[in-house]
Amino acid sequence: MNGGLWQRLRAHRAGMTSLIVLALIVIGAIVVPMISPYDYYTPYWTQIDQPPSLTSGHLLGTDDLGRDLLVRIMWGCRISLLVGILASLVSLAIGVVWGTLAGYLGGWTDSIMMRVVDVLYSLPFIPFVIVLTVLFGRDLVLIFVAIGAVSWLDIARIVRGQTLSLKTREFIQAARVAGLGTSAIVRRHLIPNLLGIVMIYLTLTIPTVILFEAFLSFLGLGAQAPLTSLGVLIADGASQMQSFPVLLIAPAFLLALIVYCLNFLGDALRDVLDPRRGGS
Amino acid sequence: MNEPENEEPLLWVRGLCVQHPGAPKTMAVRHVSFTLATGEILGIVGESGSGKTQLMLSLLGLNERGAQVTGSARFRGEELIGMHESRLRALRGERLAMIFQDPMTALNPYLRIGTQLTEVLAAHRRMRGSAARRRAQELLEAVHINEPRHRLQQFPHELSGGMRQRVMIAMALLCEPQVLLADEPTTALDVTVQAQILALLRELRERLGTAIVLVTHDFGVVAETADRVLVMQHGQVIEEAGVQELFDAPREPYTAELLRATRAFELTAEDVLP
Numbered sequence: 001m002n003g004g005l006w007q008r009l010r011a012h013r014a015g016m017t018s019l020i021v022l023a024l025i026v027i028g029a030i031v032v033p034m035i036s037p038y039d040y041y042t043p044y045w046t047q048i049d050q051p052p053s054l055t056s057g058h059l060l061g062t063d064d065l066g067r068d069l070l071v072r073i074m075w076g077c078r079i080s081l082l083v084g085i086l087a088s089l090v091s092l093a094i095g096v097v098w099g100t101l102a103g104y105l106g107g108w109t110d111s112i113m114m115r116v117v118d119v120l121y122s123l124p125f126i127p128f129v130i131v132l133t134v135l136f137g138r139d140l141v142l143i144f145v146a147i148g149a150v151s152w153l154d155i156a157r158i159v160r161g162q163t164l165s166l167k168t169r170e171f172i173q174a175a176r177v178a179g180l181g182t183s184a185i186v187r188r189h190l191i192p193n194l195l196g197i198v199m200i201y202l203t204l205t206i207p208t209v210i211l212f213e214a215f216l217s218f219l220g221l222g223a224q225a226p227l228t229s230l231g232v233l234i235a236d237g238a239s240q241m242q243s244f245p246v247l248l249i250a251p252a253f254l255l256a257l258i259v260y261c262l263n264f265l266g267d268a269l270r271d272v273l274d275p276r277r278g279g280s
Numbered sequence: 281m282n283e284p285e286n287e288e289p290l291l292w293v294r295g296l297c298v299q300h301p302g303a304p305k306t307m308a309v310r311h312v313s314f315t316l317a318t319g320e321i322l323g324i325v326g327e328s329g330s331g332k333t334q335l336m337l338s339l340l341g342l343n344e345r346g347a348q349v350t351g352s353a354r355f356r357g358e359e360l361i362g363m364h365e366s367r368l369r370a371l372r373g374e375r376l377a378m379i380f381q382d383p384m385t386a387l388n389p390y391l392r393i394g395t396q397l398t399e400v401l402a403a404h405r406r407m408r409g410s411a412a413r414r415r416a417q418e419l420l421e422a423v424h425i426n427e428p429r430h431r432l433q434q435f436p437h438e439l440s441g442g443m444r445q446r447v448m449i450a451m452a453l454l455c456e457p458q459v460l461l462a463d464e465p466t467t468a469l470d471v472t473v474q475a476q477i478l479a480l481l482r483e484l485r486e487r488l489g490t491a492i493v494l495v496t497h498d499f500g501v502v503a504e505t506a507d508r509v510l511v512m513q514h515g516q517v518i519e520e521a522g523v524q525e526l527f528d529a530p531r532e533p534y535t536a537e538l539l540r541a542t543r544a545f546e547l548t549a550e551d552v553l554p
Contacts, residue, residue, distance in 0.1 A: 107345060170385040176342060178400045178451065179373030188399060192390040275435040276389060 008272045015268020018261035025258060029077040038068035040075045041226035049244055060250050064240060072228055073251050079229040081258070083143055084210040090148035092202055095155025100190050102156070103163025104182070114160065117153050125150055129221055143222055147209050155201055162194055196270045203266025207259040230255045288357045290491050291316035291339075291459055296351035296361070298334045298343060298515075308334040310515040311351070316459065319489045321482070323506030323523065325496060325538065331515035332495045336461045340376060341368045355459070374404045377452035381464040383444035387436040393420075393447055394432030400454050419450040423480060442473035449480065453488070460484075460492045466501055478505050499542035503527060511535050 009015055033040065037057065044066035052061040052069075060069040102113035129146045136142055166172060167190075175185050214231015216222035223229040230251050237248030298309040309331040316322050324332050338349045339360055353360045355376065360368070372378075380386040388396060397416035401407040407415060413432065420428035423446040436444060445465060452460055462481065466474040482505060484490055494506055502509050502523060509526050511519040511534070519532045530536040 170380050170382060171388045173342065174378075174380060174386045174448070174451075175388070177340060177372055177378040178403070179369050179371070180399065180403050181369060184399065184403060188391065188395075189388050193388070195390075274390070276437045 005272060009268065012268045012272060014264045015272065018264040018268065021257065022261045022265065025077060025254070025261075026081065029074045029081065032074040033071050033078075036068065036071045038071050040067060040072045040228065043067060049240075051244075052246060061244070061246055063236070063247055064244075067226075069247065069250060073230070073233060073254060076228045076230040076233045076251060077254060077258075079140070079223050079227065080210045080213060080231065080255070083140070083147070083213045083229070084206040087144045087147040087151065087209045088202055088205045090144065091150075091152035091205065092155060092198065094148070095152035096159050096191065096194065096198060098152070099156040099159025100163050100186050100194065103160040104167060104186055104190060106164075106167075110160075114157075117156055120149070121153050123150075126219075129216065133221055138221070138224060140223065140227075143213060143216060146216075147212055151205055151209060151212075155198070155205070158197060158201060159194055162197055163190055166190060166193055192273075195273045199266050199269045199273065203262045206262050210255065210258070230258075288354065289315040290318050290320075290356060291493075292352075292354045293339075294352045296335065296338060296353055297349070298331070298338050299348040299350075300344070301346040301348075307515050308347075309338065312512075312515075312517050314510055314517065314520065316491050316493060318458065318491055319485060320508065321485060321492045321494055321506045323494045323496065323502035323509040324512060325499060325502055325509060326512035327497055327538070330512040332497075332512055333463055334515075335512075336378065336463050336493070336495060339461065340372055340378060341365070370404070373400055373452075373457070374455045375457050376459045376461065377455070377457040378461040378463065379445070379448045379452050379465050382468045383441055383448050384468065386448055387444055389436055391435075392432065393434055393436065393439070397432070397447075397451055397454060400451060404455050415454065416450075419454055420447070422453070422484070423447075423450045425450070441469055442476065445469060445473075445477055446480065449477075449484075453484065453490070456488060456490075458491060460490050461495070462492055463495045464497070465494070467496070467498070474501070475504075481505060499527075499539055511538070 009019070044062070047056075047058070047062050047066035049064055050056060050058050050062040050066075052059060058068050058070070060073065063069055063072065098113060098117075102110045125146075128150075129142075132142055132146055172185060172189055175189050180188075211231065213222050213229055214234065217229055217232045218235050223232055225232075233251035234248060234255065237244075237251060241248040292315050294313045296309055296312045297307050299307045312331075312335055314322065324335070326332050334343065334347075337343050338347075339353055339355075341349075341360065341363060343349060349361055351361060355371070360371075363371075387393075394413060394416055397419070398408070398412040401412040401415055405412075416432060417428045420431055425431055425443060425446050431439070431443075431447075436447075439447065445468075449465075460481075465481070466477050469477060478501060481492055481494070485492055494502065496502060506523050509519075509521060509523050510517050511526075511532065513534050519526070519530065519535050521531070526535065527539070530539055
């Protein structure tokens with residue numbers, strides 16, 4: 001948005017720490033599977049359920065099919081982050097535009113747009129996804145579409161409510177008096193003022209979407225074996241938690257860390273994007 | 281000051297009425313008529329709720345949704361009431377500008393001063409980049425803001441109330457409008473700043489020839505600034521007179537009453553106003 005943004009983010013300690021941790025996780029998710037001698041899909045019958053050890057090269061041990069847990073976690077991380085971030089961004093883009101337009105234009109347009117949201121809200125999610133898989137086959141892209149199609153509804157409603165209250169503020173009227181058109185007002189005056197709430201919502205949506213994906217995978221609708229995600233790993237690990245707790249603890253810890261960092265980063269971004277806070 | 285003109289006056293309003301959908305029995309503005317000549321300052325005085333702001337908004341076509349505006353308002357011979365939205369938008373900010381009561385809320389807290397000024401230029405003049413910045417800086421100088429280059433980089437919350445009102449005035453004057461509608465421009469400011477802003481408005485009228493409609497509930501403001509005064513009550517104009525006439529011999533009892541109410545404060549106003 002402007003040049004001072006990066007400086008202000010750098011001065012924000014919690015935000016910067018979360019950003020660094022997230023960056024390390026992302027780099028790890030990309031690099032580790034590339035340099036590791038193991039892959040995520042080949043079973044080794046001789047290496048089943050090994051404990052973590054440096055000598056064997058399995059830093060986190062192996063799972064019940066003898067696959068290296070570290071590599072599998074990093075692959076799961078790739079998939080979960082991809083689904084989480086892409087689906088959230090898609091739903092955010094649709095939701096913000098839909099919500100601001102409905103709120104700002106008001107009247108009939110508002111009624112029609114929000115009734116569309118109500119109708120979509122009433123669709124039961126799981127049958128909706130099953131119908132989609134039947135029609136288009138099992139595909140990871142489908143998960144983006146399904147989750148995106150559902151989660152923009154909340155954002156649209158929240159954004160519309162905010163827009164309704166912003167609309168009556170004097171600077172919006174001042175912009176109209178200055179002769180600005182609807183699109184300029186929405187782009188330059190409404191959306192920047194919505195960023196705070198949208199940021200908070202985004203940091204809440206990404207973890208929700210990651211958990212959503214885990215749930216779908218559990219039903220066999222999400223990531224298909226041998227491909228994995230953090231949700232799948234946690235579900236698998238839970239079944240062996242008494243004999244081999246590391247299978248549950250390692251992916252669960254990583255998921256918690258990601259969610260935690262996203263929350264802090266969201267707080268930091270909200271502070272930094274609001275010029276009145278000074279971002280310290 | 282106001283020589284009679286042969287051609288049509290700058291702004292010509294006849295029988296303007298505004299009715300809100302929520303209150304069908306009462307009209308916010310009832311049959312208001314006035315004219316405004318080039319370079320004239322017209323004061324509109326009335327207590328709150330007398331329809332002053334609605335009158336201003338109806339000239340710009342900005343009444344709330346569903347409000348019925350009837351009558352006639354011509355700007356240089358062009359009918360404003362019922363004008364097509366796109367034409368109105370071109371006029372707003374370009375030929376007819378408005379400043380608001382509360383400079384604290386009339387600037388977008390998320391955008392730098394420079395951004396808010398230059399976007400008006402982009403909308404009307406297709407002026408962008410350094411040319412627009414230079415023009416914005418010129419205007420900040422014209423409204424006597426110190427360090428204008430630095431101010432362009434600042435956010436509204438970093439400026440004082442008086443300074444923000446100056447920014448609003450600069451924003452309104454960017455395209456050199458012929459009419460400036462000032463809706464209680466000094467109400468939210470303290471008395472010394474108020475005097476400075478009024479002096480600024482007079483100065484701009486002298487220099488740029490901008491006609492100003494000054495809406496206020498304060499006779500002190502009108503006395504210092506306006507050439508002519510309309511007194512409004514319950515949406516109607518009840519008295520119209522030159523400012524001297526009005527103060528010397530108000531015809532309507534309501535005007536006299538308003539004047540008396542102001543006189544109580546006159547001592548402070550005399551002390552402070554230049």
